[in-house]
Amino acid sequence: MHSSPADSDKSVGEGAQTRAIALLSDAATHGLPPGNKVDRIDTHAARIFMAGNRAFKMKRAVTYPFFDYATLSQRLDACEAELALNRRTAPSLYLGVGGLVRDGNGPIRLVEQAPVAADGGPDPSVLEYLVTMQRFAQTALLDRMAADxxxxxxxxxxxxxxxxxxxxxxxxxxxxxxIEEMTDLAHTNIREMRKHGTLFDTGAVDRLDRTTRQALSTGGDLIDRRRDAGYIRHCHGDLHLRNIVMLDGRPVPFDCVEFGDRIAVTDVLYDLAFLLMDLEHRRLRSHANILFNRYLDLTGDLSGLSLLPLFMSVRAAIRAHLTASAAAGQADADKAAAMRAEAQSYLALANRLLSPPPAQLLAIGGLSGTGKTTLARALAPTLGPAPGAVILRSDALRKSLAGVAEDQALPDSFYGHDHSDRTYAEMAGRAGLALDGHHAVICDAVYARPDQRQAVEDVAQAAGAGFTGLWLVADQAVTLARVARRRGDASDATTAIVRRQAAYDLGDMRWEVIPASGNADETTAIARRHIAR
Structure with a gap:
């Protein structure tokens, strides 16, 4: 933490920023002709002023349980940390630490790179420090895209x-x-919600307190084991849709937590949990499930699944009390009422997340082109705890075990008994891990042999989880057309393979047979009626 005599000359609190706010709201400060508008966004921690192709972010002189920006020195520290940390993910957005500077007796001017004192603290010439950013269109933010x-x-x-x-x-x-830090975060959430009096239903807060304590007790050892295994890292810390922007056709996270280690140094799944919770709160479960499964495909991180309900709930509870605090400071009555309702909805979500449905295993089998993967993706968001079921697809897993990209074709030798047995065994092992984490899982594979079908049933039985086996059937003309249309898919099936599979001896078929020649919605509706609940 920097210290400087400059702070002794400046009062603390947001009242001391009135002049800076007025200057930054003036187009002339930004070198723009009169009549040009300076756009502004206020958050609980910052005020962002946007003019021309630049955005200047001013830390608000406020104190919250998780950070303290009361003094100029603290705000300089925060600006410098924000610049360094966000350049990990968004180097083109973060240009420097600027400020409002007075040269001698001259006027105060806005600079993109502001001076600091010899000791690294605030320079006496600086009225306020700012993060200088490249401006982007607000419509490129993922929260805006979600809304439209x-x-x-x-x-x-x-x-x-x-x-x-x-x-x-x-x-x-x-x-x-x-576990100590996660426990402290959870207890802080409850304490902060209780400060808002009747805004939050006392019974709902008590219930969250009780179920959170139970989840912490159950998951504490795993949190510490994951730390020892390297899963606690210096992460983003504030990873939600409003902090992700589309740049050059790619999603880019920005605005990570810079105020110390308490929030950002955390389990990688807790970091991801904020984004999953945000999508869940916006009723975008299908989007969350896609994100979740792709992340698991790339990381293989199935060991922490049992912690996900707790992690997502803690994230929702944080949003509950922060939104309530923001509502208390909102002058517009209608906006304040909407924010209070939103805060209450976060509390309701936090409670729901800690009462998840039970784990279950759904196996979807069928010959190539019957629509297994399409059905798996349609059903996954509806099964198990948020954000829905883990999808294990044999086609993708086979490629992963071979060390090639999903869209890279494998030689025929990789589809012999040895490689197939290895693929099915790995899929069964991963399914077991997901079930041990009290999560739902969908296994998507041909399952042409009775022993393969029995093996996946045994995984569910060993975990004490519900099991449903679905066998998809479709007219060969339909499956041939579907396979012929595939592009960039993990499946290496060809029309020749489809014809060859027609001669398979499937043995005793005890799974539910689902007609799948129609459209995907029809197949999904039929399948849902047969899934164990």
Missing amino acids: GTLSPAIMRDLAATIAEFHEGAEPRPNAPG
Whole structure:
């Protein structure tokens, strides 16, 4: 933490920022002609002023349980940390630490790179420090795209890859607190909600307190084991849709937590949990499931699934009390009422997440082209705890075990008994891990042999989980047409393979037979009636 005599000359609190706000709201400060508008966004921690092709972010002189920006020195620290940390994911957005500077007796001017004192603290000439950013269109933010319906499955898959790569490169923190920190976060949530009096239903807060304590007790050892295994890293810390923007056709996370280690140094799944919770709160479960499954495909991180309900619930509870605090400071009565309702909805979500449906295993078998993967993706968001079932697809797993990209074709030798047995065994093992984490799982494979079908049933039985086996059948003309249309898919099936499979001896078929020649919605509706609940 920097210290400087400059702070003794400046009062603390937001009242001391009145002049800075007025200057930054003036187009002339930004070098723009009169009449030009300076756009502004206020959050609980910052005010962002946007003019021309630049955005200047001013830390608000406020104190919350998780951070303290009361003094200029603290705000300089925060600006410098924000610049360094966000350049990990968004280097083109973060340009420097600027400020409002007075040169001698001259006017105060806005600079993109502001001076600091010799000791690294605030320079006496600086009225306020700012993060200088490249401006982008607000319509490129993922929360805006979610609201207008343009948030696509492809963006979710790309975002999962971006996050997985970021987490892989993030600095491990083996000496960070584990369960102690998560416990403190959870207890802080309850304490902060109780401060808002009648806004939050007392019974709902008590219930959240009780179920959170139970989840912490159950998951504490796993949180610490994951820390020791390297899963606690210096992550983003505030990873939700409003902090992700589309740049050059790719989703780019920005605005990570810079105020110390308490929030950002955490389990990678807790980091991901904020985004999953945000999607869940927006009723975008299908999007969350796509993101979740792609992330798991890339990381293989199935060991922490039992913690996901707790992690998502803690994230929802944080949003509950922060939104309530923001509502208390909102002058517009209608906006304040909407924010209070939103805060209450976060509390309701936090409670729902800690009462998840039971684990279950759904196996979807069928010859090539019958629509197994399409059905799996349609059903996954509806099964098990949020954000829905883990999907294990034999086609993708076979490629992963072979060390090739999903869309790279494998030689025929990789489809012999040895490689197939290895693929099915690996899929069964991963399904067992997901069930041990009290999560739902869908296994998507041909399952042409009775022993393969029995083996996956045995996985569910060993875990004490419900099991449903579905066998899809479709007219050969339909399956041939579907396979012929495939492009860039993990399946290497060809029309020749479809014809060859018609001669398979399937043995005793005890799974539910589902007609799948029609459209995907029809098949999904039929399948849902047969799934164990």
